[in-house]
Structures are given as C-alpha cells and as structure tokens.
Amino acid sequence: MKHPVHDRPMNFDPLFAYIEKYVTLSKEDRATIATHFKYRKYVKGQFIVEQGDICLYESFVVKGCVRTYYTDTDGNEHVVMFAIEDWWTADLGSFISQGPADYNVQCLERTELIQIEFPDLEKLYHLVPKLERFFRIIIQKAFVSTQKRIIGNFSTPAKERYVKFRKQYPQIEQRVPQYMIASYLGITKEFLSKIRSQHT
Amino acid sequence: MKHPVHDRPMNFDPLFAYIEKYVTLSKEDRATIATHFKYRKYVKGQFIVEQGDICLYESFVVKGCVRTYYTDTDGNEHVVMFAIEDWWTADLGSFISQGPADYNVQCLERTELIQIEFPDLEKLYHLVPKLERFFRIIIQKAFVSTQKRIIGNFSTPAKERYVKFRKQYPQIEQRVPQYMIASYLGITKEFLSKIRSQHT
DNA sequence: CGAAAATTTGACATGACTCAACTGGAGTGG
DNA sequence: CCACTCCAGTTGAGTCATGTCAAATTTTCG
Numbered sequence A, B: 001m002k003h004p005v006h007d008r009p010m011n012f013d014p015l016f017a018y019i020e021k022y023v024t025l026s027k028e029d030r031a032t033i034a035t036h037f038k039y040r041k042y043v044k045g046q047f048i049v050e051q052g053d054i055c056l057y058e059s060f061v062v063k064g065c066v067r068t069y070y071t072d073t074d075g076n077e078h079v080v081m082f083a084i085e086d087w088w089t090a091d092l093g094s095f096i097s098q099g100p101a102d103y104n105v106q107c108l109e110r111t112e113l114i115q116i117e118f119p120d121l122e123k124l125y126h127l128v129p130k131l132e133r134f135f136r137i138i139i140q141k142a143f144v145s146t147q148k149r150i151i152g153n154f155s156t157p158a159k160e161r162y163v164k165f166r167k168q169y170p171q172i173e174q175r176v177p178q179y180m181i182a183s184y185l186g187i188t189k190e191f192l193s194k195i196r197s198q199h200t
Numbered sequence C: 001c002g003a004a005a006a007t008t009t010g011a012c013a014t015g016a017c018t019c020a021a022c023t024g025g026a027g028t029g030g
Numbered sequence D: 001c002c003a004c005t006c007c008a009g010t011t012g013a014g015t016c017a018t019g020t021c022a023a024a025t026t027t028t029c030g
Helices: A013-019 A029-038 A090-099 A119-128 A131-154 A158-168 A170-175 A178-185 A189-198 B013-019 B027-034 B092-097 B120-127 B132-157 B158-169 B171-177 B179-185 B189-198
Strands: A040-041 A047-049 A057-063 A066-071 A076-081 A104-107 A111-117 B037-044 B045-051 B058-063 B066-073 B076-081 B104-107 B113-118
Touching: A013 A029, A029 A119, A047 A057, A057 A090, A076 A178, A076 B132, A090 B045, A090 B132, A111 A119, A111 B045, A119 A131, A131 A158, A131 B076, A131 B092, A131 B132, A158 A170, A158 A178, A158 A189, A170 B113, B013 B027, B013 B058, B027 B120, B045 B058, B058 B092, B066 B092, B066 B179, B076 B179, B113 B120, B120 B132, B132 B158, B158 B179, B158 B189, B179 B189
Parallel strands: none
Antiparallel strands: A040 A111, A047 A104, A057 A111, A066 A076, A066 A104, B037 B113, B045 B104, B058 B113, B066 B076, B066 B104
C-alpha cells in the first residue's frame, strides 16, 4: 500500500458508547471493563476462530468486516452472518461452552476488534452485574432477528430475499464478494448472478 | 371425557427447578418470583398471542404443547417453533418491544403455563438481579440453536431435516399433526408425505 | 502485464411445489 | 349404530425454482 494508513488510537470509546445505548456506566465501570477487554488488530483473511478450535473471544467490531461461516462435509461454505462496525461476533456456542467451534470466523478486511475471553467475561459479570442485563438485551435482539430470518427464508423466493438484503445491509453488500452474499442467502453464486442479471 | 382429569396443583416448583439449573435461588427469591408470575390454563386451540396484538406474556410450559407460527400474505402458515414441557414461549420481539406481534402462539393441547407480564418482569429483574443472568443464559442457548437451524436448512435436503427432527424431538413428533411438522421444516405437507412414504 | 479470483452465461438436471382427486379415520347427530 | 361431514394424510401429473457443471468473461491485484 502506497499511503500508509494512520493507525486509529486503540481506545475503548466505541465499546462504551455501544454499551451505554442499553445501560449506564459509571467511571469505575468503564475502568473495570477496560481492564478486561483487549484491543486487537487482524489483517485481511485472518481467522478469529477456526472450525474445531475453541472460540476464545467474544469480539466487538470497531473497524472492519467479518464473516462467520460453516464448511460442510462436501466442502461447501455456508455463511451464517456478517459483522461490521458496532456489531458483535463470535461462535457463541463454542464460546459459552468452551467446546469445539462449528464455525469459522474470518476477517474480510483489515479489522480492529475489542475482545474478551470467557473467564474474563465471567469475572466482569461479577464486577459489573449490569453487563448481564446488557448482554441479555443484545442477545434477545439477535435471537429475534435470527428467528425472522428463518421465516423469511422459507416464505420468500430468493430474488426477494436478495432485494431485502440489499436494502437492509447496503454497507455489507458493497464490501463483501457476491458469492458470500449468495451463501448467506442460501443460494448458489451462479443463481444469484442470474437473479442480478434479470433486472436492475 | 369419561374420567375427569384431576387438576394438577398450580404450584411453581417446575419453574423454580428449571431456573435453578442455571442460578441458585434463596427462599426469598422464590417467594418474590412467585408473586410476579401467574399460573394459567389454556384449552386446546386457544391462542396465547395473535398476530398484530401485543404479546403480553413470556410463558413457561408446565404441561402441554404450543406452536408459534406466522401467517403470510398468501394465507400460508409457517411454524417458527414448538414448545412443550420445560420450554419457554412467546413472541419475544413483540414482548420486549411491547409492539404488535409477528406471530401467533397457539396451544395444541390443553396447556398449563406460568406467565409473566413485561412490566412485572422488569420489576423482577430489579428485585432478583440474578434473573438477568438466568435469562441471558437461556436466550444465548436459544440463539445458538436457532442459528444452527438456519445452516441446517440451507445445507441439508428436506428428507434429512425430517429424519433429524424426528431424532431430536421425538416427543414433539408424536404430539403434533404432520402438516405442522412440514411447515416447521419449511416444506409442504404433500412433500413431507412423499418423503415419509419413500422409506421406513 | 499476467495469474488468480470473482462473476457471468448456457444447457441440462432435480428437488420441491401446486393442484386436484382420493383415502381413511374421528366426531357428530339422527 | 349408521350416515355424514370434516380434517389429516396420501398419491399422481405437471410445473417451477433453484442446483450442477462446464466454459467464457471480467475484475482484482501482485
């Protein structure tokens, strides 16, 4: 890269701002939180978790783009979710059980994350109990939207799902390759290409 | 019915037992919880929530069987989930936002529930903060399994999904009509019938 | 500039859907 | 106890959405 990118400061403000959308934090709360999370940068293509490993971190995306995907026994990849700025990502099942991960979590761009390890999160829940509330609320929301996705997939043809995706996540659509979007929508890259050619 | 069923006592023990799988409750905690939940019986076919209404309760199933489903603009029903003994059910999106429900929640049998209203739950979180932790944990688990369902639906043909469902939820399979299982699996009742005739 | 990756295109295959007819219980009422 | 209806489930013919495979084209990026 010709023009070196100036590193943004490794501060936790984006995380605090996000949490404070749901619960209020005292100065001490913020200090405690800061000592339990770690700021970390990943290069494009780097994995945060790989299938079969234990998912060590729950990660808040400060900058960048991440995909979570599953490689089936035939070697086909299935994208479970994307995450961009202000989203959380992890293989949550692996993280909470500290067992082998079902998914790969990979950075699609140079990505900066604020991460916490499982034991540290448990300590933090003890020190700042309102974070139980915070995580309950955001996981409830995630659950609701995941449930809606199931229904949408069943009751909606692929073309409409694609149109809806573009409308709902325009930033994601522009940052990730189409074959990953196809995978997220549950269709082949060839079929998505045909859908796109049909109109617009 | 010839032999009248003796009503089971309306006690909260099943709820306490369930909660204590995740957090420990003091005698006072249990008393506080009991004053905020209500025990209620529904007849077969009765609705707990209907699409467009506000979902008033989060419900713990003591006895019975419930389905959550969505009726689309063409009038087709899509089953989102079932709930039997020891499961929770609600239109969670509607409950947490106190906005109009996307789903119908209907009892498929005579069903006994332990229910809480949204304002009472908020009060209860305040009085028994460890319930924040409890609900966080069970919603995390629900989220993880919902996410797995998305992937399973995409990467698995209908026949295998059906076999997996039978293995995973044998009690449910025997209690609900097949057309609802078909809907849950995202296929038509006719196609499920053909799958079933193909083998076994 | 050249190679690898992503996307497009076309021919053909198939899983799953639609619609309509038929079967077989489970009430219900005469 | 029979006749009737209703609902769930089955079966078959024809169709459509989407998949597979293989080749051509375009884009990306070292």
